[in-house]
Every structure is written in structure tokens, then in C-alpha cells.
Amino acid sequence: MKIVVCIKQVPSTEAKVQMDPTKGTLIREGVESIINPFDEYAIEEGVRLKESYGGEVTVISMGPPQAKDALKTALAMGADKAVLLSDRAFAGSDTLATSYTLSLGIRKIGDVDIVICGKQATDGDTAQVGPGLAQRLKLRQITYVSKIREIDAANKKITAERLIESGTQVVSASLPALITVVKDINQPRIPNIFSIKKATRAEIPVWGARDLGGDPKDFGFDGSPTQVVRIFTPPPRQGGEIIEGEASEAVAKLIEALSSRNIL
Amino acid sequence: MDFDLTEEQQMIKKMVAEFAEKEISPVAAENDLQEKFPSDIVKKMGELGIFGTVIPEEYGGGGFDNIAHAIVAEELGRVDSSVRGIYSVQVSLVALTILKWGNEDQKRKYVPRLASGEILGCFGLTEPNSGSDAVSMQATAVEDGDSYIINGNKMWITNGGVADIAVIFAKTDKNAGARGITAFIVDTKTPGFSTRDIHQKLGLKSSNTAELILTDVRVPKENILGEAGHGFKVAMSALDFGRYTVAAGCVGLAQGCYDAAKKYALERVQFGKPIAGHQLIQEMFADMTVDIEAGRLLVYRVGHLKNKGIPNTREVCVAKLFCSEMVNRVAYKALQVFGGYGFSGEFPIERYYRDARINTLYEGTSQIQKLIIASRDLGISAF
Ligand SMILES: Cc1cc2nc3c(=O)[nH]c(=O)nc-3n(C[C@H](O)[C@H](O)[C@H](O)COP(=O)(O)OP(=O)(O)OC[C@H]3O[C@@H](n4cnc5c(N)ncnc54)[C@H](O)[C@@H]3O)c2cc1C
Numbered sequence: 184m185k186i187v188v189c190i191k192q193v194p195s196t197e198a199k200v201q202m203d204p205t206k207g208t209l210i211r212e213g214v215e216s217i218i219n220p221f222d223e224y225a226i227e228e229g230v231r232l233k234e235s236y237g238g239e240v241t242v243i244s245m246g247p248p249q250a251k252d253a254l255k256t257a258l259a260m261g262a263d264k265a266v267l268l269s270d271r272a273f274a275g276s277d278t279l280a281t282s283y284t285l286s287l288g289i290r291k292i293g294d295v296d297i298v299i300c301g302k303q304a305t306d307g308d309t310a311q312v313g314p315g316l317a318q319r320l321k322l323r324q325i326t327y328v329s330k331i332r333e334i335d336a337a338n339k340k341i342t343a344e345r346l347i348e349s350g351t352q353v354v355s356a357s358l359p360a361l362i363t364v365v366k367d368i369n370q371p372r373i374p375n376i377f378s379i380k381k382a383t384r385a386e387i388p389v390w391g392a393r394d395l396g397g398d399p400k401d402f403g404f405d406g407s408p409t410q411v412v413r414i415f416t417p418p419p420r421q422g423g424e425i426i427e428g429e430a431s432e433a434v435a436k437l438i439e440a441l442s443s444r445n446i447l
Numbered sequence: 448m449d450f451d452l453t454e455e456q457q458m459i460k461k462m463v464a465e466f467a468e469k470e471i472s473p474v475a476a477e478n479d480l481q482e483k484f485p486s487d488i489v490k491k492m493g494e495l496g497i498f499g500t501v502i503p504e505e506y507g508g509g510g511f512d513n514i515a516h517a518i519v520a521e522e523l524g525r526v527d528s529s530v531r532g533i534y535s536v537q538v539s540l541v542a543l544t545i546l547k548w549g550n551e552d553q554k555r556k557y558v559p560r561l562a563s564g565e566i567l568g569c570f571g572l573t574e575p576n577s578g579s580d581a582v583s584m585q586a587t588a589v590e591d592g593d594s595y596i597i598n599g600n601k602m603w604i605t606n607g608g609v610a611d612i613a614v615i616f617a618k619t620d621k622n623a624g625a626r627g628i629t630a631f632i633v634d635t636k637t638p639g640f641s642t643r644d645i646h647q648k649l650g651l652k653s654s655n656t657a658e659l660i661l662t663d664v665r666v667p668k669e670n671i672l673g674e675a676g677h678g679f680k681v682a683m684s685a686l687d688f689g690r691y692t693v694a695a696g697c698v699g700l701a702q703g704c705y706d707a708a709k710k711y712a713l714e715r716v717q718f719g720k721p722i723a724g725h726q727l728i729q730e731m732f733a734d735m736t737v738d739i740e741a742g743r744l745l746v747y748r749v750g751h752l753k754n755k756g757i758p759n760t761r762e763v764c765v766a767k768l769f770c771s772e773m774v775n776r777v778a779y780k781a782l783q784v785f786g787g788y789g790f791s792g793e794f795p796i797e798r799y800y801r802d803a804r805i806n807t808l809y810e811g812t813s814q815i816q817k818l819i820i821a822s823r824d825l826g827i828s829a830f
């Protein structure tokens with residue numbers, strides 16, 4: 184089975200990320216980068232599928248050269264190959280352009296049975312890239328997957344559980360397909376020293392716009408119909424009002440305060 | 448000079464830190480309280496190849512360099528000195544010593560299994576009546592056909608009660624001083640080999656420390672490590688390996704103390720502000736930072752020498768002396784930052800403080816490190 188896992192490098196969720204209010208971008212300097220946390224689950228699921236059904240796992244990321252670190256971590260977790268899509272032409276991509284670029288990369292890898300994405304990225308937070316990619320690649324998609332029940336390789340079919348608000352939904356689709364995964368799906372492994380060694384030795388090919396082909400006006404800024412108008416950190420919440428005194432008095436005051444604000 | 452960690456060193460650091468955080472940290476306090484040997488953790492370390500970090504790939508290891516080896520000790524020491532001690536003995540005192548002195552058969556037989564954690568090793572040099580003065584050891588090995596018969600007691604042996612193999616030093620010639628000592632690899636299941644666990648230690652409570660009692664233990668000649676009469680050299684070179692990971696473990700433990708104290712100092716409010724804002728507290732943090740950074744540089748310098756294959760006995764003693772004393776200063780200050788709360792088991796600092804103490808004692812006391820350093824520099828031995 185040929186498995187592709189899409190991973191994005193994001194600023195550490197522990198770091199306090201600052202916004203540049205004029206440019207409308209994240210200030211990334213000096214902020215530690217990590218693999219988008221949901222994508223670690225995607226990698227783990229890819230590696231588990233390989234371990235159960237055979238085949239190989241390729242991880243792919245679009246990003247600046249330092250996204251190689253994220254790809255190396257994925258290799259250390261057991262992925263077999265990695266590809267970085269990196270080119271100045273890709274800068275300024277919104278989710279449409281990102282999906283487009285990734286779809287060309289995955290086409291170039293070729294003959295893919297299953298594409299795995301995280302549910303969403305912790306910085307951009309749109310959860311659009313997975314579905315966008317499925318559309319571009321004309322793959323069936325199952326989003327919010329919390330469990331893969333079965334892959335029937337002979338009949339090219341996948342059955343998975345989706346985490347939905349009211350519970351769990353069981354969905355089958357024929358392969359090739361794309362899934363996006365939630366954190367319930369597995370527990371990502373700690374890499375071992377041998378896979379770390381292998382990862383540090385791996386050569387990671389970098390594919391640019393030329394390698395991917397495609398239409399230059401669909402890449403990056405030009406291919407991005409959405410623009411960030413304004414970006415800001417919401418002001419920290421102010422402490423609320425504390426009503427003190429005996430319970431009976433305090434409750435009366437509270438009721439009055441709520442009704443005077445038309446809440447009650 | 449390059450002060451940056453390489454990509455693979457960074458990846459090892461991240462991996463061991465994650466392992467320490469997820470697998471060791473949650474159980475460290477309880478294991479300490481119960482004096483419980485962390486068999487599960489040792490098993491997992493074996494599975495992840497952690498014991499094999501610095502072991503060459505041809506002997507089942509990962510083939511990483513000596514800085515990566517120190518980083519492993521550091522990251523383990525940051526959360527649990529008992530586990531760090533198990534690593535030091537298994538890898539530095541036993542596996543690396545067999546790699547350096549063993550013949551090909553011995554290396555193939557033992558090193559891959561030590562690297563994978565399939566077997567545990569211990570190192571038996573100290574005796575009830577022979578500590579700093581190792582040459583005065585009383586254990587004997589008497590030739591008998593194809594074997595030697597070993598008799599003697601070994602004291603304070605880390606992993607002693609849980610080990611599958613022991614590197615044992617004994618006198619094959621009582622009248623030849625240091626030149627009469629021979630090293631053996633002994634299977635601990637050999638008849639006549641027994642152990643007694645030592646309890647109520649001040650620290651390292653979840654690490655196993657035992658007395659080894661050898662009564663007519665028959666060891667085949669092929670188990671001599673190095674050559675007969677070269678045991679003292681074997682022991683001293685083993686300590687060059689061992690002291691390195693002790694020093695690195697001290698840096699890690701000191702970092703653990705610092706991190707715990709920092710978290711607390713930023714949360715604890717007295718006189719209307721976090722105590723981290725009081726000048727005398729800041730002095731302690733500055734002192735701790737300088738101590739830890741100096742120690743880490745000394746350790747990595749030794750790693751650099753080891754990577755280049757340059758003899759480093761003096762430099763490793765400098766690092767071990769400094770770091771073992773340093774971690775006690777740091778633990779003292781970090782506990783002071785906690786005030787009364789540092790005096791209870793509620794916070795890990797209490798365990799860290801107890802665990803810091805061993806480091807100036809074993810693998811050569813601070814006094815012995817000083818005598819080695821000065822005698823090397825002055826050209827006159829104090830022994
Ligand atoms: C501060 C900020 C503001 C933004 N504003 C806008 C905006 O206004 N309009 C807009 O359309 N976009 C915006 N983006 C989106 C930006 O272009 C995205 O980072 C990018 O398109 C991916 O979208 P996402 O981060 O929402 O990922 P999601 O769609 O949430 O990611 C889902 C999954 O897709 C995969 N994936 C996502 N990105 C990559 C990648 N680069 N390489 C490989 N796999 C990937 C991963 O598997 C991931 O788990 C913004 C991003 C940021 C950081």
C-alpha cells in the first residue's frame with residue numbers, strides 16, 4: 184500500500200506566538216517549530232498501516248527549508264521517504280494554493296492508495312487543506328477519523344469511524360481515499376535510536392514549482408484568492424465583578440446585576 | 448570551535464527528553480518511595496535502543512558520538528538519577544569497557560545484548576575494606592585448570608542484585624600490587640555467586656545497590672577481560688568512561704533542580720510579588736545558571752576529546768569533580784528557593800537534593816579526583 188502523510192511545521196504550541204499587526208503575519212523568529220500536533224497522529228497512523236498491511240509511507244510538507252526538521256522527525260517515527268515542497272513561488276499561499284501545490288506533489292509521487300492529513304493545523308486552524316486536497320486529487324474523503332476499522336486491500340475499501348458531535352459515525356469508502364485524523368486515533372510513538380540514525384542519513388528531495396509543473400498563477404500569492412485583512416491577539420480578559428457578602432444578599436445582588444444587563 | 452549540537456544530537460536529546468517526561472517522570476517519586484527497581488523503564492529503554500546510543504552499529508548500537516551519550520545521561524539525570532545511574536553502569540562501566548578490552552568473541556557475545564537491554568551488567572571493584580585504595584582489594588582468583596576460582600566480597604555495587612553479568616576485579620597475584628589484579632566477566636548465575644541488596648540509602652533509592660558475595664566461583668579463562676595482571680588498567684579506563692556519564696548526569700540533575708525552582712519562584716508570592724522578583728532569590732538563580740553552564744561545557748569538552756580518541760583521564764576528573772560538587776550547590780540553592788515546601792516529598796526537589804549527594808562519593812570521591820588532577824599536573828603522585 185502506498186501511503187502519503189501531509190505534515191505542516193507550526194510554531195510550538197507552548198511558545199507565546201506574537202502577531203505582526205501591520206503585516207498580518209506570525210512573528211516566527213526565535214519561536215521553536217514543531218510538527219503540527221495533529222500531524223503526529225497522521226504519521227503514526229500511516230506507519231501503523233504500513234506495519235499491518237505492508238507498503239511504504241512518504242511524508243510531504245510544503246514550507247520553508249527548515250521544514251526539513253519536521254520531515255526528519257517523521258522519518259524517525261518510521262516513515263520511509265520524505266519530500267519537501269519549497270520554492271519562493273509558494274510564499275503567501277492560502278489554503279487553496281496550499282492544496283493545489285500539495286496535490287501536484289502527491290501526483291508526482293504517484294499511485295497513492297491513501298493520503299492522511301491532520302484534522303487541522305494549530306496555527307492556520309482552517310481544517311481546509313485536507314478536504315481541498317481530496318477535491319484536487321479527486322479522492323473520496325473521510326474527515327475527523329478516530330479509528331480505521333479495516334482496510335480491505337483486495338476490494339480496495341476502507342472503513343473508518345468519524346468523530347462527530349453527536350457520537351461516532353462509521354463510513355466506508357473505496358480507495359484511493361484521503362482521511363483527516365483526530366487525536367483519539369492513536370498514541371504517537373517515541374522514535375528509537377535506529378530510526379533517528381536512519382532519518383539523519385536520509386536525503387530529502389526538494390521540489391520547486393518547476394519540478395511540479397502546474398500553472399504559475401495558481402501558486403503562492405497569485406494563486407491565493409483570500410487575504411488576511413487584519414490579524415490581532417484578542418486583549419486578555421479583564422477580571423469579572425466579584426459580589427461579596429452573605430449568600431442571601433449576594434444572590435439578590437447577582438440577580439439584580441444580571442437582570443439590569445438583560446441577561447435574565 | 449563549534450558550540451552547536453548536530454542534528455542527530457538534537458534528535459537524540461528530544462527523544463530522550465520525551466521518553467523521560469512521558470515514561471520516567473510520572474513514576475519516579477513512587478519508585479523512590481518504594482525503593483522499587485524500575486524494570487519496566489529499563490525494558491523500554493532497551494526497546495528504544497537508548498542503552499545502545501554510543502555503541503557502534505556493528506555491535507547492535509546506534510553509533511552515535513560521545514556528546515550524544517552525555518546528552519542521554521543528562522536527560523535521564525534531569526528527571527531520575529536512579530535511572531541515569533543504571534544507564535551509566537550498563538553502558539559506560541560495562542559495555543564500553545568490554546568493547547575496549549574484550550576480544551572479538553567477548554564483544555560479540557555481550558555488547559549487543561547490553562545495548563538492547565536484554566542483559567544487565569554491573570561493575571564490581573569496591574570491597575568492604577577497599578574503596579579509594581582499590582589496589583588493596585582482597586578478592587582473589589586462583590588458577591585451576593582451564594578456570595579461575597574467585598573468592599571475595601564486593602560492596603556498594605550498582606545493579607548488583609539485578610545484573611546478568613558482572614565485571615569483577617580480583618587478585619591473581621597477591622604480591623604484585625596493581626599488576627596483580629585481573630578483570631573477569633562473570634555470569635551472575637554461576638554457582639557460588641550471591642548478592643545482598645543494600646537498603647535505606649540516602650538517595651538513588653530506586654536503583655539497586657548490592658553486596659556481591661563470591662564463594663568459589665568458577666570462571667573459565669576465556670572470561671578474562673583484557674589480560675591477566677592488567678585489571679587495574681581496565682578498572683581505571685572504565686572509570687574514564689563512567690565518570691563522564693556521572694558528570695553529565697550531574698548537569699542534568701542540576702538542570703532539573705533549576706527548572707523546578709524556576710517554576711516555583713515564578714508562582715510563589717511573598718511580600719506582594721513572585722519570589723523570583725526578590726534580589727536575593729535572583730542571586731541564587733544567577734549562581735545556579737553559571738554553575739550549570741560551566742559544568743555542561745566541561746562535560747562536552749571531554750566528549751570532544753573522546754570523539755577524537757584523545758586520552759582524557761585528567762579532563763574527565765576535572766569535569767566529574769566540578770559537576771558533582773556543582774550539583775550539590777545547585778540542589779542546595781534550588782531547595783532554598785522552595786522554602787519549607789522544599790523539605791517535603793510534595794515536590795521533586797526533595798528527591799533531587801538527596802540524589803545529588805552520591806555524586807561526590809562514587810566513581811572516585813572528590814578528594815581522589817583532586818589527587819589525580821594535581822598529580823598529573825605536578826608530576827608527583829600523592830598516593
Ligand atoms: C496567521 C495565519 C493566517 C492565515 N490566514 C489565512 C486566510 O485568511 N485565508 C486562507 O485561506 N488561509 C489563511 N492562512 C492559511 C495558510 O495559508 C495556511 O497556513 C495554509 O494554507 C494551511 O492551512 P491551515 O494552516 O489552516 O491548515 P489546515 O487546513 O488546518 O491543515 C489540515 C492538514 O492539512 C495538512 N497541511 C496543511 N498545511 C500543510 C503544508 N504546508 N504542507 C503539508 N501539509 C499541510 C496537514 O496534514 C494538516 O494537519 C493563514 C495562516 C496563518 C498561520
Ligand SMILES: Cc1cc2nc3c(=O)[nH]c(=O)nc-3n(C[C@H](O)[C@H](O)[C@H](O)COP(=O)(O)OP(=O)(O)OC[C@H]3O[C@@H](n4cnc5c(N)ncnc54)[C@H](O)[C@@H]3O)c2cc1C
Binds near residue numbers: 577579580605648
Ligand atoms: C550508591 C553507591 C553506588 C556505588 N556503585 C559502585 C559500583 O557500581 N561499583 C563499584 O565498584 N563501587 C561502587 N560504589 C563504591 C564507591 O565507588 C566507593 O564508595 C568510593 O570509591 C569510596 O570508597 P569508600 O566508600 O570505601 O570510601 P574510603 O575510600 O574509605 O574514603 C573515605 C573518605 O576518605 C577520603 N580519602 C580516602 N583516601 C584518601 C586520600 N589518599 N587522601 C585524601 N582523602 C582520602 C575519601 O575521599 C573519603 O572522603 C558505590 C557506592 C555507593 C554509595
